[in-house]
Amino acid sequence: MSDHSVYVTNQPLRQARTSWLTAVETAGFFRRRPQQTVGVDQALGRVTAEPVFARHSSPTYNAAAMDGIAVHFLDLAAASETDPVVLGTDRFAKVNTGNAVPEGYNAVVMNEDIHWHGDGSAELVNPAPPWQHVRTVGEDIVATELIIPEGHVIRPIDLGAMLAAGVTAVAVRIPPKVVIIPTGSELIPAGQSVQPGQIIEFNSRILGSTLTEWGADVEIHAPVSDDPLLLRQAITEAATSADMVVTNAGASAGSRDYSAATLGELGSIIVHGVAIKPGKPVILALIGDTPVLGLPGYPVSALLTLQLFARDLVYTFLGAPLPAPQTLEAIMSRPMHSPMGVDQFVRVTLGRVGDKLIATPSGKGAGSVMSVVRADGMLTIPAGSEGIGAGERVRIELVRSRGEVDATLVMIGSHDNILDLLANHLHRRRPPVRLSSAHVGSMGGIMAIRRGEAHLAGSHLLDEQSGEYNTSFIKRFLPDLPLQLINLCYREQGLLVAAGNPLRITGLADLADRGLRFINRQKGAGTRLLTDKILRDSKLDPHQIAGYDREEYTHMNVAVAIASGSADAGMGIRAASVALDLDFVPVAEERYDLIVPAAFARDPRVCAALELISGDHEFQQKIVGLGGYNLRDTGVVMYEQ
């Protein structure tokens, strides 16, 4: 193996795409375009390689379009209510819908318009225009007519048109064969128990299914461990047998990242390193005339770079048109910083609140699969921009339909485990309602309501002076907004500790005394205020608590930190301890309410949520099953202004 120092450049995206597509084209990749003939029954979703013309007309004969009698239209020319025409049995023929209209006839009269005489003759009171109720030869398709053009993705209706026109086989493109090679010694197959340092191999399925959706013929290679010889062997074989190869991971400059060195030896590297985030270390190479993409290991980086650099290749190889992106203009709910010189791709959720379409980042980190699961669209912050300000207009490329976006209920504020239940029950309704919930703490929710960016906010802010929940904060921060405060639940707050409470933690004082590791919630979270109140009540200084500055955004993130041993205790709801089999030291019961602005009280999405909360017994039983909830006031209006 040659010198392992790898030089990752930072090419602008546009330049990288141009060099890549030019190199692939020059190599002759797009000239291959193999084709085959398949039966129409096998043709759904395939791309036509040649235009399809009608072999014969449809209908192939003049067909009755109604049940009735075939007549000669001239015989009825003089018919009227006052002077009906009576046709003898030799002047008409009975026909059913679809029957051939016999020679000598050129119109059909419906049964409903015939008065039958006892001798079998037919009395008619209306004239008939020529070819009335007749589907004439070629009315639908005329022999030799173009049915579908070349480069067309065959749909169910196209199959019918081809068969109707006598076409039983069709020339289609052979899809490009793509071999995906996951790499990394840490990868194990899904379904096995995972040891520390091991990663379930799932990227190949994201990448493979995406390629399949585009029309490629995908083969997934078994994961190759970080061994340059094995990698070299796998890539060499794949490049011989496939039209395109995708390797995954080992793309950057780590001591076990062999992709670039291997591809450099086997072929030529066109690009290594693009000024995008995520996805920077992507490698674009050619082995002979076979494109090989070395995608970064992080799932979001891998998917994004596949979209940026493989999609055009698959569609062009197939001769199919690239689907046009669907875009929408939205308003950014919070500022997004972006490094200069880098095209940054931000996954966002969208929600229509009042007359505004609000975009909110759905999560960050190139390793966050859920940021893509949740996303409704993608925002690109171009290289020349330092970021987007809150309230700024942005153009979003949709990954979901507008209908789904419009059916989204936007809830911003405090996190509670009930929200996952709510999301599922709302989605079960017909028509479904999608819940987009951003967990930014109770104060964050109140502010989102103030800016008109959420339909609902969950809040559990205790006013220490009055001992009341939420009302004083609403009066202060939402003074002029007509709204209702509706109770969702009472819930137990306490210290989440490891199963069995091995450290015998009884309260925050134990943490201070024994130097145990705490994990906190973010500023503005109701749970954070509760922690601070308890510290004050117990005359403890936050500085005495190790980990006071370590912040998480949800109860479940606090719980998982304790379950994984990275902290000894954290404040949270009982349901989070139940969910992860932790122990729970109760501290307080608190009230959790929903702020419902009057402007949205009749919104169908809001009504659906409120109906579930206050009226659905099964839903309420599920809440109780989570542990630590009391529903004595659920659905009750606690305050109104």
Ligand SMILES: Nc1nc2c(c(=O)[nH]1)N[C@H]1C(S)=C(S)[C@@H](COP(=O)(O)OP(=O)(O)OC[C@H]3O[C@@H](n4cnc5c(N)ncnc54)[C@H](O)[C@@H]3O)O[C@H]1N2
């Ligand atoms: N010193 C530097 N470190 C890193 C740089 C850099 O420029 N200098 N770049 C960072 C960026 S940006 C990215 S993106 C990552 C990508 O690096 P690799 O392509 O070498 O990927 P790995 O480190 O091997 O893996 C990253 C991550 O993804 C997991 N993974 C990999 N394959 C799969 C799979 N098939 N299924 C599921 N998960 C997978 C892997 O286990 C790692 O956790 O490098 C940064 N570092």
Ligand code: MOO
């Ligand atoms: O490019 Mo990496 O994908 O930013 O994380």
